[in-house]
Amino acid sequence: MKKSAYDQYIPHLSIDCVIFGYENKELKVLISNYRLGGGSWSLPGGYIKKTESVDAAASRVLKHRTGLEDIYLEQFRIFGDENRIVNSPNNAHLSNELRKLDSDRYSEEVIEWITGRFVCVGYYALVDISKVQTQPGEFDDYLEWCSINHIPAMMHDHREIITYALEALRERLDKKLIGFKLLPETFTIKEVQQLYETVYEKSFPINNFQKKMMDLNVLEKLHKKYTGASNTAPYLYKFKKESVA
Amino acid sequence: MKKSAYDQYIPHLSIDCVIFGYENKELKVLISNYRLGGGSWSLPGGYIKKTESVDAAASRVLKHRTGLEDIYLEQFRIFGDENRIVNSPNNAHLSNELRKLDSDRYSEEVIEWITGRFVCVGYYALVDISKVQTQPGEFDDYLEWCSINHIPAMMHDHREIITYALEALRERLDKKLIGFKLLPETFTIKEVQQLYETVYEKSFPINNFQKKMMDLNVLEKLHKKYTGASNTAPYLYKFKKESVA
The missing domain is CATH 1.10.10.10 (Winged helix-like DNA-binding domain superfamily/Winged helix DNA-binding domain)
Known part of the structure; x- marks a missing residue:
């Protein structure tokens, strides 16, 4: 991310994607290891450019992380708690870690951006796991497919986001015949x-x-x-x- | 709204509420006449304080407009098109009208705020219409109950927001037994x-x-x-x- 975060993106609004795949009779979710979060796990996400729709931003993030075009995706809920903020007392280590890093890469502005409050738009996506070629985003170290039954500790409310996404998937799988996309x-x-x-x-x-x-x-x-x-x-x-x- | 909009609220994020009521065998929606929009109709809405959750903001807006506490409400979708912006060529009259108004009431900052791009979180609410005492918000002239079958021309995508809200209501009425709230x-x-x-x-x-x-x-x-x-x-x-x- 260049220094122009505030010029390029809508502040305080993010996207998080619950990317579902299916393999060996297991439902899986693509999660990201987030070095800056002290090696904790998070959902692949991103921000919304001022010139693109929120749906387009989600498609862009998904295409980047999976290498796939035309992924089936659907927004299912926003997560808007006032304490969705990295810059809270119990996340002080994250701001500090960010500051320790190369200051060319992460300016004070970027640190302020990342550690502020974010309202998150939750999307779920369904992919044919065999076709995915994962590619880490700027704040991912690496991505991993993880069984829905063995999700590790996640940052913020990302575990809750997965739970809501699964609920939405169950509601819609039958009604909209979207299961074949998996x-x-x-x-x-x-x-x-x-x-x-x-x-x-x-x-x-x-x-x-x-x-x-x-x-x-x-x-x-x-x-x-x-x-x-x-x-x-x-x-x-x-x-x-x-x-x- | 005082000059401190940017200090008080999350920019570029708004709430719009589809408030359903039921009367004389008609499903109705509370809509607002918006003088600044050239007398066009819109949904009651508001902004999210930096210190409150998005759900709390929706409750606050609903309580203000209806006089009711503990209203049943649920977010159902966000509306994030990049052209949800008042300051677009076909809304130039609105910026101009705003500028013509008392500049104490609407500073340049407020005008910039209002006419910028907004991502909207859609909530629907169910109320016992007989208990509601409507009260206009800062940008409403007056509020009116309108049959779902006779919605007038609405600002922006507000007609579409009502359509999605009705769809969500139909999906959930049976499953969650929320109809009694009407x-x-x-x-x-x-x-x-x-x-x-x-x-x-x-x-x-x-x-x-x-x-x-x-x-x-x-x-x-x-x-x-x-x-x-x-x-x-x-x-x-x-x-x-x-x-x-």
Whole structure:
């Protein structure tokens, strides 16, 4: 970030992204190790340019961190507590650490910017994890996919943001058929069911689930997926593009 | 607003409230006539003090405009288009009108503040319309209850904000049992049904609706409401407080 933070961005307003991926029957979230926060974990985030919409800012941040264009994303809540501020007594170490760093890189202005109060707009995004090439942002040391069941201690209210994002995902997964965005292009019905079971943390009767999926008329049947005995090989499907929410 | 706007409030961030009321089988919204906008209509709104949470700011604005404490409110979306700005070419008349006004009341700083870009946090609120005593804010001339079906031309994207709020209300009315907040303390089942039919713009079979309401086990039966023949008088109910969402 150059010295022109206040010229370039809307002050006191940030974006945090809960990027969901799905792998090995686990729902995962992309989190960032934040050296300046004493090595604590945080959500990938950023600021909003004065000349771009808040949605465009979220898309820009997501594209930068994942290397993907056209990611499915949705704002789900703002987090506006008055104590969302790094410059609070219990975060004094962070301001100090920032000041210890190369002053060319982090001017007093940038330190003032970063350590002020931020109202955060929470976005969740759904990606095909196999396509993501993570790239750290300016304040990330590195990014890591972490199972939703093993989230480490997070900065600020970032744990709470993940909880709200998961709630929003559960509400909308069924209604808006966005779950397919977490899967590779082709999949078996069983894989769809496993995804749903993972997100909702419960099991569904296989026949009911299969019938329900078929009744939605959004899947296109492809060829069989041969991995073992051909008589038990399941069909592969893909999501019909025109049915996208 | 005194000259200290930038000291007191978070810049570029505002709140707009879609305050729903229900009267004469109509869903209504409280809107404000905004003299400075050339007499156009807008949603009651305000800014966020640097020392208060965004939710607290919304409560403060709502309390001021309605005279009610403890209003049910919920944030539902932010509106962050880069062209949410009064100081755009097609709003030049507004800046000019502001400048024409008493300069004690509106300093250049305030004019710069008001006419800049704002990211808006949308809240919807549900009130018992019979209890509201409206009070104009600093930039309202007067407030008026307006049927959702006859909303006049609104400033900026305020019409769109109402549309999103109505969508959020419909989504949550059933799930969170918040509809009772639009009714007086006691009501008949038929009145509840009329409310639901008004919000969803469709009719429900009376027996199904009644059974569904009773099955929820959130209503307390009181005495009969005698207005005509006593043999057909319906029972009055009230919402059990402990069931509030």
